[in-house]
Amino acid sequence: MKKKGMNQSSIYDKILGQKDMYYKRGTMPIIGIDIGSNYIKMVKMKRNNKIARFAIEPIPEGVMAQGRIEAQEPLIDLIKNIKSKYKISGDSCAVCISGNEIIVRELTIPEMNEDQIMENIRHEIASFLPFKHEDYTIDYKVIDYQTDGNDGIGKLKVLVAAVPIRQAKAYVDVLKKAKLKVKYIDVGSNVDSKLSRWIIHTIGKNDLKDIAIIDFGAQTTDVTILNKGNYSLHKMISNGGEYLTSIIADKAGMDMQEAEEYKRKINFFEASEDNMIAQHVVNYFDYLILDINRILEFYKNRNNHKGVDQIYIMGGGSFLKGLSSYFEKRLGVKVFPLSEALEMFRGDLNQTEYLPVLFNAIGATMREEW
Numbered sequence: 001m002k003k004k005g006m007n008q009s010s011i012y013d014k015i016l017g018q019k020d021m022y023y024k025r026g027t028m029p030i031i032g033i034d035i036g037s038n039y040i041k042m043v044k045m046k047r048n049n050k051i052a053r054f055a056i057e058p059i060p061e062g063v064m065a066q067g068r069i070e071a072q073e074p075l076i077d078l079i080k081n082i083k084s085k086y087k088i089s090g091d092s093c094a095v096c097i098s099g100n101e102i103i104v105r106e107l108t109i110p111e112m113n114e115d116q117i118m119e120n121i122r123h124e125i126a127s128f129l130p131f132k133h134e135d136y137t138i139d140y141k142v143i144d145y146q147t148d149g150n151d152g153i154g155k156l157k158v159l160v161a162a163v164p165i166r167q168a169k170a171y172v173d174v175l176k177k178a179k180l181k182v183k184y185i186d187v188g189s190n191v192d193s194k195l196s197r198w199i200i201h202t203i204g205k206n207d208l209k210d211i212a213i214i215d216f217g218a219q220t221t222d223v224t225i226l227n228k229g230n231y232s233l234h235k236m237i238s239n240g241g242e243y244l245t246s247i248i249a250d251k252a253g254m255d256m257q258e259a260e261e262y263k264r265k266i267n268f269f270e271a272s273e274d275n276m277i278a279q280h281v282v283n284y285f286d287y288l289i290l291d292i293n294r295i296l297e298f299y300k301n302r303n304n305h306k307g308v309d310q311i312y313i314m315g316g317g318s319f320l321k322g323l324s325s326y327f328e329k330r331l332g333v334k335v336f337p338l339s340e341a342l343e344m345f346r347g348d349l350n351q352t353e354y355l356p357v358l359f360n361a362i363g364a365t366m367r368e369e370w
Contacts, residue, residue, distance in 0.1 A: 030183055031093040032361035033079075033175070037064055037218040038242065039316075040078060043361045044088045051345055054358055055086040066219070067099020069170045072177070079178035094184040095171055096191055096364040098217075103128050103136075103162040104189045104234055106143070111154035121160055129162060136162040141190075143230040159231045161187050184367065188215065189224050189234045191363030197229035199312065199341050210308045212296065213338065214327075215360075216317025218242045223292055225299050225308060233302075235295045237288065241317040244284050251277050267321040285323075289330050296331065307333070314338040318356045 029045040029052075036059070044053045057078065063071045082088065105128055109120050121140055122133050129136060144157035163185070172182045192213045200208055210232075215222040221237040249259035263281070271278035300307040311333050313324055318337055328335040339355040345362055346355055 030365055031090050032365035033093050033095045034360035041358055041361045042082055043358055045365050053086055053088050055082045057082055067097060068167055069174060072174050075174050076177045091179060091181050092183050093180045094364040095182060096186045096360040097171055098188050101164050102187055104187055105160050106231055107160055108155055108157050111156055125160055125162055135165060137165050137168055138162045186364045189231050191360050192224040193226055193231050194363050194366045196226040200229055208309050212308045212311045214313045216241055216315035223295050233299050237291050247280050248277060251280050264319050269322040269326040311335045312338040312341060314356045314359050316357050
């Protein structure tokens with residue numbers, strides 16, 4: 001079953017876009033943008049799904065808060081300067097947005113026509129929304145179709161995303177003023193779905209069914225679990241790399257910038273026992289692992305006691321030396337940097353180390369057919 005165009009006409013209603021994940025011949029790749037808490041990431045892709053150009057620039061303090069744009073003008077100027085500085089051409093873009101006000105759910109509903117689907121979804125999703133559903137732009141995509149053997153009535157499994165209209169509109173307004181046209185708005189969970197399908201496609205393992213992607217962000221740690229490349233579960237943990245940096249800064253008597261640079265140089269997981277800073281870092285991750293393990297156990301119990309096959313890590317926190325090995329030892333599941341599995345996006349660029357923080361921007365440019 002294919003979903004037709006959105007009933008609402010405004011551009012910021014196009015959250016879960018369609019079209020082919022692989023760029024079609026004759027089409028121009030668009031710019032992918034990920035505006036995080038501390039950094040803005042921008043990529044321009046080639047037709048062969050390689051990075052042509054990219055940029056990572058810090059966002060001034062006070063501009064962003066939990067995915068909301070608090071100050072438009074500095075962000076507009078920053079985007080314009082990035083395009084000029086890094087020679088990123090083009091005016092069409094796709095943006096990945098995040099924040100704790102965005103609601104993503106997997107719902108199962110009876111088979112029905114498109115108008116009835118959206119009406120049913122609005123009814124089902126209402127209980128998850130803190131405000132009236134009229135305050136949200138809601139989109140969906142069908143991720144599975146099942147037929148009940150007893151009565152022959154089909155059931156649709158749908159991925160639903162609800163984004164506050166004011167938040168989506170703020171992104172579109174900012175990018176428009178920065179001379180960019182927003183073609184698609186995407187959300188992190190849907191980006192993870194597309195990335196997981198790339199993993200399965202790349203390594204050619206159709207038996208790789210359950211994948212977890214952990215995104216170590218500045219303010220949050222996001223865990224998304226995907227079954228056969230489709231969204232299954234997402235949990236946000238309210239601790240991120242910024243908090244870890246503040247711990248190091250406090251214990252080592254450094255400023256935040258020094259602590260950020262220091263944590264990328266040291267393998268805290270192999271440090272000597274008398275290294276007190278390392279102990280604090282390990283303790284931080286041990287608490288984080290407890291939360292992650294609870295999420296994995298919840299999924300395992302919900303999934304007929306079948307846990308995840310592999311875990312992939314991304315985001316700024318995944319830069320830490322020895323992190324994947326430590327997580328693998330503590331969680332008992334194979335853990336890989338996502339940049340190793342999807343290195344093909346890098347193309348001829350030498351800066352492999354930046355790839356882990358570009359995946360949300362890359363994933364936003366992928367459109368898919370379903």
